[in-house]
Amino acid sequence: MTTPTGIDKIAFHIPAQYLNLAELARRDGTDPDKYHTGIGQTRFAVAAHDEDVVTLAASAAALILDDADKAAIDTVLLATESGIDQAKAAAIYVHQLLGLKPNCRAVELKQACYSATAGLQLACAHVARYPEKKVLLIASDIARYDLQTPGEATQGAAAVAMLISAQPRIAVLEGDSGCHTADVMDFWRPNHRSTPLVDGKLSTRTYIEAASAACADYLARGGLPFAAFAQYCYHLPFNKMASKTHQRLCQQHGIAFDPAKLEPGLAYSRDIGNSYTASLYLSLCSALDARDDLGGKAIAMMSYGSGCVAEYFALRIQPGYRNHLHSASHRAQLDNRRALTLAEYQHLWQRPDSSGHPDITFPADDNAPRYRLLAIEKHERRYGYA
Numbered sequence: 001m002t003t004p005t006g007i008d009k010i011a012f013h014i015p016a017q018y019l020n021l022a023e024l025a026r027r028d029g030t031d032p033d034k035y036h037t038g039i040g041q042t043r044f045a046v047a048a049h050d051e052d053v054v055t056l057a058a059s060a061a062a063l064i065l066d067d068a069d070k071a072a073i074d075t076v077l078l079a080t081e082s083g084i085d086q087a088k089a090a091a092i093y094v095h096q097l098l099g100l101k102p103n104c105r106a107v108e109l110k111q112a113c114y115s116a117t118a119g120l121q122l123a124c125a126h127v128a129r130y131p132e133k134k135v136l137l138i139a140s141d142i143a144r145y146d147l148q149t150p151g152e153a154t155q156g157a158a159a160v161a162m163l164i165s166a167q168p169r170i171a172v173l174e175g176d177s178g179c180h181t182a183d184v185m186d187f188w189r190p191n192h193r194s195t196p197l198v199d200g201k202l203s204t205r206t207y208i209e210a211a212s213a214a215c216a217d218y219l220a221r222g223g224l225p226f227a228a229f230a231q232y233c234y235h236l237p238f239n240k241m242a243s244k245t246h247q248r249l250c251q252q253h254g255i256a257f258d259p260a261k262l263e264p265g266l267a268y269s270r271d272i273g274n275s276y277t278a279s280l281y282l283s284l285c286s287a288l289d290a291r292d293d294l295g296g297k298a299i300a301m302m303s304y305g306s307g308c309v310a311e312y313f314a315l316r317i318q319p320g321y322r323n324h325l326h327s328a329s330h331r332a333q334l335d336n337r338r339a340l341t342l343a344e345y346q347h348l349w350q351r352p353d354s355s356g357h358p359d360i361t362f363p364a365d366d367n368a369p370r371y372r373l374l375a376i377e378k379h380e381r382r383y384g385y386a
């Protein structure tokens with residue numbers, strides 16, 4: 001029998017400020033219902049200037065790790081598409097900030113919003129081979145689009161940290177996955193750009209087609225029947241994308257659409273926005289925090305990254321999983337955020353550019369204790385906890 005492997009701990013960290021989409025609607029003379037009903041979103045998280053994928057990731061990981069975990073972790077995988085360096089892995093900064101042991105590997109993974117799922121597969125294979133070891137897997141992203149473009153309303157930021165182990169206490173990765181890869185220019189970000197190029201309509205069509213193909217491949221490889229799941233979690237660029245895709249898949253597989261098996265996974269995203277690699281795992285946190293009846297049941301996970309790769313797979317939720325969640329921290333982070341004015345949002349949107357200024361220091365925008373980017377000196381990033 002193969003060793004069960006999967007998610008032993010999971011928690012997210014989000015910025016302490018957000019923008020109400022009603023503010024964007026007011027600025028642009030758009031009906032706010034386009035956002036609230038049309039795309040299913042209310043707010044999005046906005047990163048401070050002293051936050052990046054490293055500080056978000058380290059702050060999320062600090063919530064879940066104890067000394068025994070730190071001693072057992074021999075691999076750190078950080079999935080992101082808003083990285084801070086073209087060569088050095090953000091995972092190395094996180095490894096240092098968390099005080100992990102040096103005899104450890106640290107790598108950054110990229111494939112748009114999909115790569116955390118590749119990380120989950122690699123991590124589970126590793127701990128199946130070495131069941132006494134643990135992998136720290138973090139999905140961390142700041143989703144940005146140009147101002148006054150259709151994508152602007154679908155920004156957001158978050159990191160989800162997961163401890164991957166043998167005999168996990170939250171969720172076991174069960175069976176084979178269904179996969180789909182196709183070369184599509186729906187969303188991409190060339191090296192010279194800080195915001196993506198996106199064909200919004202093509203991206204939504206491609207998402208649905210890729211989800212459908214990955215799900216069909218999952219079934220062809222002997223996966224659980226489409227109707228067998230207690231909860232369906234999707235990559236969430238915006239909530240309506242998941243509702244539309246799920247309705248399409250229900251139709252294709254001849255089952256009735258049941259919102260009670262989808263909506264518990266949408267609550268956090270509605271107020272946080274797209275968090276690229278983290279978004280599917282934020283949906284998992286949302287469902288696990290909201291539902292106390294998932295022990296022993298299977299959750300369907302649909303991971304998508306533009307470009308594009310999709311993977312459809314099953315997680316078997318473990319009895320007693322609720323004893324190991326960080327629901328109170330998640331709630332407190334959401335409740336203690338500050339609403340930004342439009343002017344404050346637009347100021348934060350302009351991320352400091354260090355290319356022409358070798359030295360920048362970052363004053364703290366908030367006083368919540370967390371990891372911070374303190375300065376960039378001679379192109380070197382300095383981090384700390386304050």
Ligand code: HMG
Nearest residue numbers: 031033034037038112113150151200203204207237305306
């Ligand atoms: P848009 O084109 O401005 O919006 O932006 P729209 O005109 O299509 O309206 C959106 C919905 O609101 C429509 O509903 C309207 O009818 C409705 P639908 O027809 O689709 O069901 N609507 C209203 N509803 C109620 N009251 C009203 C009202 N007005 C309109 N008054 C778009 C939409 C998705 C194009 C844009 O947000 C965008 O470009 N976003 C970025 C790309 C994106 O998120 N794509 C999703 C799939 S790709 C993906 O998930 C990968 C990604 O995460 C990146 C990665 O992998 O790295 C993006």
